[in-house]
Amino acid sequence: MSTNLVLKHTLRFIVLVLLQVLIFNNIRFLGYVNPLIYIWFIISFPTGVNRSLTLLVAFLMGAVIDIFSNTPGMYAFATVFVAFARKDLLQLFVPKDMYANYEPSVKVLGLPIFLKYVTCMVIVLHLLLFTLEAFSFQHYWLVLLKTAINSVVTILLVLSTQKFK
Amino acid sequence: MEQLLRFLMRYGVYFLFVFLEAISFVFIVNQNSFQRASFLSSSNYISASVYSAANSFVEYFGLSEANKQLSDENNQLKNKVVRLEAELAQLTDTTDRRPLVLADKEYQFIAAKVISNSVNKLKNSITLNKGRLDGIEPEMGVINNQGVVGVVSAVTDHYASVIPVLNSKSRISCKSKRSNDFGVLLWNGIDPDYVQVDEVPRHAVIHVRDTLVTSGFSSIFPEGIPVGYVTRCATPENKSYYSIEAKTAAIFRTLSYVKVVKFKYKEELREVQKEEEQ
Numbered sequence: 001m002s003t004n005l006v007l008k009h010t011l012r013f014i015v016l017v018l019l020q021v022l023i024f025n026n027i028r029f030l031g032y033v034n035p036l037i038y039i040w041f042i043i044s045f046p047t048g049v050n051r052s053l054t055l056l057v058a059f060l061m062g063a064v065i066d067i068f069s070n071t072p073g074m075y076a077f078a079t080v081f082v083a084f085a086r087k088d089l090l091q092l093f094v095p096k097d098m099y100a101n102y103e104p105s106v107k108v109l110g111l112p113i114f115l116k117y118v119t120c121m122v123i124v125l126h127l128l129l130f131t132l133e134a135f136s137f138q139h140y141w142l143v144l145l146k147t148a149i150n151s152v153v154t155i156l157l158v159l160s161t162q163k164f165k
Numbered sequence: 166m167e168q169l170l171r172f173l174m175r176y177g178v179y180f181l182f183v184f185l186e187a188i189s190f191v192f193i194v195n196q197n198s199f200q201r202a203s204f205l206s207s208s209n210y211i212s213a214s215v216y217s218a219a220n221s222f223v224e225y226f227g228l229s230e231a232n233k234q235l236s237d238e239n240n241q242l243k244n245k246v247v248r249l250e251a252e253l254a255q256l257t258d259t260t261d262r263r264p265l266v267l268a269d270k271e272y273q274f275i276a277a278k279v280i281s282n283s284v285n286k287l288k289n290s291i292t293l294n295k296g297r298l299d300g301i302e303p304e305m306g307v308i309n310n311q312g313v314v315g316v317v318s319a320v321t322d323h324y325a326s327v328i329p330v331l332n333s334k335s336r337i338s339c340k341s342k343r344s345n346d347f348g349v350l351l352w353n354g355i356d357p358d359y360v361q362v363d364e365v366p367r368h369a370v371i372h373v374r375d376t377l378v379t380s381g382f383s384s385i386f387p388e389g390i391p392v393g394y395v396t397r398c399a400t401p402e403n404k405s406y407y408s409i410e411a412k413t414a415a416i417f418r419t420l421s422y423v424k425v426v427k428f429k430y431k432e433e434l435r436e437v438q439k440e441e442e443q
Contacts, residue, residue: 022219026283034285051178059185066192068212069283070290070326073192080185084178132193133287139354 009045013061016041021068032146035153038065039125042083043118043158048101051087058083071133078129082121089120106162114162115155122154123147213280213292213324220280224421231421238310272387274424275300277307277325284331284357284417291315291327293423301325304385306426312391312414313337313379314423325425330392331357331417338383339392342376344369348409350377350392357417360393362409369407371398377411384428384435 020038027033042058062076069075090104093113106114126147134143173180224231277295295301297320307314307327315329316337328335330352337350339362346369348362365371375395381388393411401408428434 027285032285052181055178055181055185059189062189068215071288072195073189077186077189077193080182080189084182134354139287142354 005046009041012041013057017061017064017068020065025069032149033153034146035150035157036122036125036129037154037157039079039082039122039154040158040161042079042086043121044103044105045083045086046101046103047087047090054083054086055080074129074132077132078125081128082125085124086121089117093117106159115159118155118158119151122151122158126151126154210321210324213321216281216292217294227419227421230419234310234422241310271429273427273429275427276422276424277301278422279420280324282329282417282420287333287354289329289331289357289417290318291329291420293317293325293327293425294323295425296320296323296325298322300427301425305428306386307423308386308390308426309415309420309423311416312393313386314415314417314420316385317425329417330360330413330415337386337392338380339377340380341365341369341371341395342378342389342391344371344375346371347380348377348407350411358412359396359410360413362393362395362411363406365407365409367400367405367407371395371407371409373398384431386426 016038020036024035024037027035038061041061042054045054045057058079059076062074062079065075065079066072093116094109102108104114104117108114109117127143130143130146130150275295277293277299279291280294281290281292283289283291291307291314293301293307301317301320303317303319305317307317307329313330315327315332315335317325318328319326330337330350333352333354335350335352338347339350340347346365348365350360351363352360362377373395376391377393377395379386379388379390379392391414393413395409395411397410399408
């Protein structure tokens, strides 16, 4: 990656972490709403980057958010998992003849493929994180409800940042 | 050797994945321990400074509400001073005995500001802008002028983390103000306005609209600080305890200023309790 690209992604990283910890983790609407918008960074991370590096960046991002939100390990665990699953999800949905290095977006993949990809990523992340937060199956319905509400909000937020034409 | 290298090159990603997940998991499992939590908690100096800076912006929007609360509290305190002065004068006039020592003399209050707060998780937490240098220590009670807020869990030199009532780990001993029946205050993680009370035996007398106050059993809270108001109480057929729901006395969505309760003779009390056990 050229220096310019590194700079661009570093900037994205910082802005998304700050948005997540200062705004989206503080929405108190109905007591449930806590969309994990920071995953936008992993969703549109270039696919050409070494997979190990992607995992390390995901771990770093999760760990930073953990430090801010007082939840040691939770975000790191969920983010690394999603970053790991990303390659397989993309292989599942994207046609084989797609070139190797691209940043997943509506413009590159088209709406149907991108939507399928984002939906899977977001639901897995939310389900994992809220389950870890509860750390028991006692609050199962609450976890599912939070996953459903926040996944919808996050998917809408991710789509709203995409250029369609 | 070459084969080993090739093997590592090929499956390195999987090892890294498992390694990172293992680290994360160790952190998750260990977070119950206060010492480790305080290492990575929001009393962490850097994150607390960022929150502090963000809060100094947000603070302006709540200024009028905070002013109103403070002046209300001021009024209450002034009224109390006048009343107590009158009482004191009366006591010293009519008898030559010294006035009785008030139980409150054992407690001091340290005022602090809330710089981060959450109500939408199962395990919520609050960060305060005062720390060890201001005399705050773990396991001190935190109240505001409405009622009980929580218990200090970890401190650094300038900041403190608080486990509020709205945390599934919180357990606070409380009693009904009217009938003195004891119970344990818990939160089920659903509605930040309502908490639950457990372990109140069926023969106790509890009614809707009763005030629940702290029991004063531990050195954490003085006796008689409001924790909630009963909104629903039932006696389920298959249980030996009441099922009680109460509205929280403190309103957690708009917390801004709190007081940390410092019990003067904490060490002494602990010592005597230790001797009792032996």
